[in-house]
Amino acid sequence: MFVPPVILFLLGVLINRHTGVMMEEWLRPIGKRSKNPAVIKHLFSAVIQRSLLAPMVWILVTLLDGKCFVCAFSMNVDSRYFSGIPNNTGLEMTRLLAKVPCKEDAIFRNTTFRKAVSRYVRCYSQAIGWSILLFLILLGAVGRVTKPCFNHAAFLQTRYWSNYIDMEQKLFDETCVLHARDFARKCVVQFFEGMRDDSVLRLPLARALVTRPSRSGDMLEDVDGEERLHGITRHEQVDHLLHAWYQCKPELDVTKMAYRPRACITWEDDRGRAVFSDV
Numbered sequence: 001m002f003v004p005p006v007i008l009f010l011l012g013v014l015i016n017r018h019t020g021v022m023m024e025e026w027l028r029p030i031g032k033r034s035k036n037p038a039v040i041k042h043l044f045s046a047v048i049q050r051s052l053l054a055p056m057v058w059i060l061v062t063l064l065d066g067k068c069f070v071c072a073f074s075m076n077v078d079s080r081y082f083s084g085i086p087n088n089t090g091l092e093m094t095r096l097l098a099k100v101p102c103k104e105d106a107i108f109r110n111t112t113f114r115k116a117v118s119r120y121v122r123c124y125s126q127a128i129g130w131s132i133l134l135f136l137i138l139l140g141a142v143g144r145v146t147k148p149c150f151n152h153a154a155f156l157q158t159r160y161w162s163n164y165i166d167m168e169q170k171l172f173d174e175t176c177v178l179h180a181r182d183f184a185r186k187c188v189v190q191f192f193e194g195m196r197d198d199s200v201l202r203l204p205l206a207r208a209l210v211t212r213p214s215r216s217g218d219m220l221e222d223v224d225g226e227e228r229l230h231g232i233t234r235h236e237q238v239d240h241l242l243h244a245w246y247q248c249k250p251e252l253d254v255t256k257m258a259y260r261p262r263a264c265i266t267w268e269d270d271r272g273r274a275v276f277s278d279v
Contacts, residue, residue: 004055004058005054005055005056005058005059006055008054008055008058009051009052009054009055011054012050012051012052012053012054012055013047013051016047016050016051017166018043018046018047018050018166019047021043021165021166021169022040022043022044022047024169025039025040025043025165026040028246028249029246029247029248031247031248031249032248032249032250032251033249033250033251033252036158036161038154038157038158039158039161039162039165041158042158042159042162043162043165046162056136059129059132060129060132060133062129063125063126063128063129063132064125064126064129064130065125066121066122066123066125066126067122068125069121069122069124069125069128070118070121070122070125073121073124074117074118074121077117077120077121172245179229179230179232179238182229183229183232183233183238186229186233
């Protein structure tokens with residue numbers, strides 16, 4: 001009766017997203033951001049509460065059904081309170097009570113003893129189940145009523161930063177997925193372009209001036225791709241970025257502008273001298 005709830009509890013802890021977030025926040029290096037024990041406690045409390053939901057439902061359903069209780073405690077019933085008992089005593093009576101969950105046993109065909117014992121034990125099981133349910137309801141009501149009596153501002157701060165840590169990790173994972181997709185697309189395109197042979201198109205001078213090919217669309221597409229890659233275009237840069245994210249999380253101050261490298265375009269003549277520069 002108690003093994004399935006333990007399995008459900010452990011399974012709930014494993015599949016809960018807050019478990020990974022809590023462990024990462026607990027084990028990460030401090031870097032530029034200090035650790036808040038209250039946030040870790042809040043995440044731990046959320047993990048335990050959500051993981052206990054499935055085991056408690058299983059226990060309540062099992063107790064209200066009563067079959068497991070009959071199988072487990074039918075031998076502990078005092079047989080003197082029931083009528084229609086076969087003429088058995090001692091060890092034989094214990095064996096008889098152990099067969100109460102078996103409906104099709106031949107010894108119970110012409111007697112109401114089995115049904116009486118089964119109903120008696122099932123009533124106890126249902127009483128325990130409803131008592132636990134009532135206790136949980138009262139505990140939740142007391143928690144809701146007494147919640148404003150404590151430091152509500154500290155609770156709001158803790159809940160905010162717990163949600164922030166979870167949301168930050170989600171956004172980082174989504175950004176990494178988008179970057180990996182654009183990075184892979186650019187590598188594949190470069191591979192295909194590298195396998196293509198050069199083509200020469202010969203046109204008359206007048207027609208060439210009229211139909212001179214324009215690469216502005218390709219340049220805009222390349223610029224958009226560079227913006228999506230955020231300037232991280234090499235394997236070493238990606239590894240350094242991921243290592244820096246783990247070792248030193250960014251400081252919680254969005255007023256500080258991050259340094260963004262700018263692109264400088266310089267036009268040169270045939271001799272290599274700068275003619276015009278766009279900074």
